[in-house]
Amino acid sequence: MAERSSIFDMIGPVMIGPSSSHTAGVVRIARAALKVLGGIPDEAIITFYNSFARTYEGHGSDKAIVAGLLNYKTDDIRIKKAFELAEEAGLKYTFKSVGSAGTYHPNTIKLHLTKGENKVEVIGESLGGGVINISKVNGFTANITAASHTLIITAKDTKGSIAFISNIISNDAANIATMSVSRKGKNDIACLAIEMDTGLKTITLEYLKSLDWVMDVIYIPDIDM
Amino acid sequence: MSILFSEFKEWKEYCEEKGVKLFEPVLEYEKDQKGKDADFVWENLQKAYDVMRDAVKTGLEEDMQSRSGMINNGAKKVYQNPLTVLDPNFQKLIARALAAKEVNSCMGRVVAAPTAGASGILPGTMFTLQEIHGLEDRKILEGLLVGAGIALIIEQKASLAGAVGGCQAETGSAAAMASGAIVYCLGGDIDQVFNAVAITIQCMLGLVCDPVAGLVEVPCVVRNASAAAIANSSAQIALSNVSGVIPVDECVDALGEVGQSMETKYKETAMGGLAMTLTGQSISKKVLIQDIEMLEDEDNGE
Numbered sequence: 001m002a003e004r005s006s007i008f009d010m011i012g013p014v015m016i017g018p019s020s021s022h023t024a025g026v027v028r029i030a031r032a033a034l035k036v037l038g039g040i041p042d043e044a045i046i047t048f049y050n051s052f053a054r055t056y057e058g059h060g061s062d063k064a065i066v067a068g069l070l071n072y073k074t075d076d077i078r079i080k081k082a083f084e085l086a087e088e089a090g091l092k093y094t095f096k097s098v099g100s101a102g103t104y105h106p107n108t109i110k111l112h113l114t115k116g117e118n119k120v121e122v123i124g125e126s127l128g129g130g131v132i133n134i135s136k137v138n139g140f141t142a143n144i145t146a147a148s149h150t151l152i153i154t155a156k157d158t159k160g161s162i163a164f165i166s167n168i169i170s171n172d173a174a175n176i177a178t179m180s181v182s183r184k185g186k187n188d189i190a191c192l193a194i195e196m197d198t199g200l201k202t203i204t205l206e207y208l209k210s211l212d213w214v215m216d217v218i219y220i221p222d223i224d225m
Numbered sequence: 226m227s228i229l230f231s232e233f234k235e236w237k238e239y240c241e242e243k244g245v246k247l248f249e250p251v252l253e254y255e256k257d258q259k260g261k262d263a264d265f266v267w268e269n270l271q272k273a274y275d276v277m278r279d280a281v282k283t284g285l286e287e288d289m290q291s292r293s294g295m296i297n298n299g300a301k302k303v304y305q306n307p308l309t310v311l312d313p314n315f316q317k318l319i320a321r322a323l324a325a326k327e328v329n330s331c332m333g334r335v336v337a338a339p340t341a342g343a344s345g346i347l348p349g350t351m352f353t354l355q356e357i358h359g360l361e362d363r364k365i366l367e368g369l370l371v372g373a374g375i376a377l378i379i380e381q382k383a384s385l386a387g388a389v390g391g392c393q394a395e396t397g398s399a400a401a402m403a404s405g406a407i408v409y410c411l412g413g414d415i416d417q418v419f420n421a422v423a424i425t426i427q428c429m430l431g432l433v434c435d436p437v438a439g440l441v442e443v444p445c446v447v448r449n450a451s452a453a454a455i456a457n458s459s460a461q462i463a464l465s466n467v468s469g470v471i472p473v474d475e476c477v478d479a480l481g482e483v484g485q486s487m488e489t490k491y492k493e494t495a496m497g498g499l500a501m502t503l504t505g506q507s508i509s510k511k512v513l514i515q516d517i518e519m520l521e522d523e524d525n526g527e
Contacts (some may be wrong), residue, residue, distance in 0.1 A: 004229055007255045008269060010339050010376035010385075010402075011347075011369050014276050017329030018441040019341050054513045058293055058440050060332045082334040097517040128388070 005069075014075045020041035021107055025126030027079065028066020028223055029094065032134050032146040033111045033122035035220040039111040042142035044069055044093040049108040052126075057224040065109065066093055073224065074130065105135075137218075140191030141182040149199045150178060150220040157183050157190040165192060165208070172204040189215070228254050231381055233422070236374065237415050247409060247418060248370035249378045251377075270366040273336045277325065277348035278433040280335050284324025289331045293512045296331060300324035307480035315454075317378055322349025322453035326446045339376045339385045342392075342441050343399035345449030347372065348402040350456050360410055370404030372419045375422055382474075383481030387434035388493040390484025396445075397429030397480065404463070413464050421463035423473040426480055428455045433491035435498025438509040445501055498524040 010032040015024045034040065046065055048056040056062050060080075067082035070089055078085060086093060101108065105125035113120050123136040134144045137152055146149050151169075155161055160183065169176060183190040199221055209217045228250050230236040237251055255266050282291075286298045289298075304320035322491045326345025335344040352367050376385060379398050384390035404421040413421070429452065437443040463469075469476070490497030499505050 004258055005380060006378060007251060007266070007370065007373035007377070008273070010373040010380075011270065011273050012336055012338070014334065014336050015341065017332055017335050017341055017344070020337060023332070053517045057514055058438060058512045060292065063332065075334055077334050099516050099517040099519045102518055128386070151262050166411055176230060 007224060009189075015130065016064075016075060016077065016079045018059055018113060018129040020072045021126045021128045022055070022061045023079070024062045024074040025107070025132050026064035027068040028070065028130060028132045028146065029109055029122075029124030029134070030065045030111070031071065031073075032124065032132070032144075032220060033069055033113060033120065033221040034069055035146075035223060036122055036152070036218055037113045037115055037118060039115055040071060040091060041069060041115045042090065043094065043110040043114040044091065045096065046093060047096040047098055047110040049098050049101045049104045049110070051106040052109060053099045056095070056097070061109075062126070065111075066091070069093070069111075069113070076214035077126045079182065092101055105133075108135075127129055137191070137193070139184075140193075141180060142191070142193040143180050144193050144195055144220075145177070146220060146223045149174070149196045149222060151192070151194040151196065151200065151208075152216075152218040152220070153190070153192045153194070153208065153214060154216040155190055155211075156215065157185075157187050158213050159188065161213065162192065165194075167175045168198065168204060168208060169194070169200070172200050174198050174200055228380055229258070229381075230374070232421050233378060233477075236378070236417065240415060246367070247374065247415060248252050248367040251370045251374040254374075256376075257491075267366060268373065269360065269432065270369055272364060273338075274351070274362065274369065276334060276336050276512075278352055280325040280328045280333065280344070281321045281348050281352050282324075284326075284328045285320065289324075289327040289332075291327075291330045291332075291440070291442055293438065293440055293442060293508070295437065295440070295508065296327055296446060299446065300327050303490075314353065317356075318349055318453055319450045321352050322346055322358055322450045323446060325349060326449040330440075330442045330446060338372075339380075339398055339402070340387070340395045342387060342445050343449065343452070344394045345446070346399035346403050346452045346456065347406070349409060349449070349453040354407055356411060358411065364410050365406075368406030371409045371418065372406040375402045375492045379477055379480065382477045384484055389412040390480070391487045391491055392432040392434040392445075392486055393480060394433070394449060396448045397432060398425060398457075399449075400429055400452035400456045401425045403453065404459045406455060407460040408463055411460070411464060413460075417463045417466070419467050419473040421459045423469040423471060423476045424459040424462055425456055426473075426476040427469055427471065428459060430479060431483055433487065433498050434493045435491060435500045436493065436495055437500050437505045438512040439495040439500070440512065457503075 027151040063082040105127040257469040300323035322345040325348035408421040
């Protein structure tokens, strides 16, 4: 059986309406993408797919995604005024609607975010009840829920790299809950998406970043904090 | 070991054997299961109840117009109407349930209890009960714990999601939680609390989820008001020791069975019922985005 429900799943969560999959889940996808980028973007191109393509405006998912990109949480009453607040924050955004993307989950959003020189692409799915899956980060398969502490490492695809990284994480007393590995080409670039029950120390992250075969380390602490 | 009751019968036996009140094993469950202390649980229940009361207030005071225009300050009109059908308390009950749910439809802050689509029912009923009977917050919080215990069992035996069990699973479960909480708060015994849950489920059984344009507005908002009324009628019946005849566990089984055999078009898909009426369809055309890029079959969004 899946994890047992809390009484605060019955009396809660406290959230902004109208629907957990169209507002809370959407805010959380944007918050995860914001952490991948490392700050509030200057520009965002937001594509709503399939079911979301038709319904995003009626449900206010457009305001929810912009609010998440402004780092607001799922229960923030400012979500309703996200467009005005985005203007003040200097965040430019455009929306696109794409139907019939058969391989995508019915409620999928793709985010192209730019902040200065930094660009990221994140694809997220809103699964219901505010639960999300970040399916891709910069073209790599990620499949993370962003509900715990997440580490996304892009590295040269070398022998023993997974064992090496797992060892470093275990030395920091963090327990790995899930890990997905994907790569582009043999001996080319690999991407590790790791979810852990607890967070990592800054020194551990710095050490990972210092390794010459590691290209990029993105650390996403609990996105609801 | 944490206790998660799979049946109302077990919950009752446990309470009778240990000589504890209905809310106590629910509190113990949360403490054990989630590793929290009692203070944490009470504080967060208080926060949730504060959000519920704020939602009622917001819905009655601020402008509540949804983007589709289908929701347009209905709660205020009910609250201010000089013509009352029954007594003013009934009018207030209905207005408050509408108010909290309108806040949900208009992107305000609510407590999903158990879901966002049913977020007006506990606020409307608990606020009104507290006012009429002068109850302390603590008593209402105990009632909310009883309501959470009720929902935990329904979640296991049936469902709380409209996409799985139709509207009966959402507003039906919320009404059952509210009804049980009302009877508990007014000093009803375990049999009376559970009988209220049984009668409420009997009244809500079969309700389909058929939202116009797929939005959580019509008929969701008015159904929050009717569910609040049914929670109260069931509580009145149960507190008078009038049996619902079918025991509560069997009523929950029926809820699950009806939900399972319900066609997909009645499960939040906006493909049946009110969503498919002529007016429902024309609103849908107006509200939904029509300018959508359609991909070729081989280009699946990759």
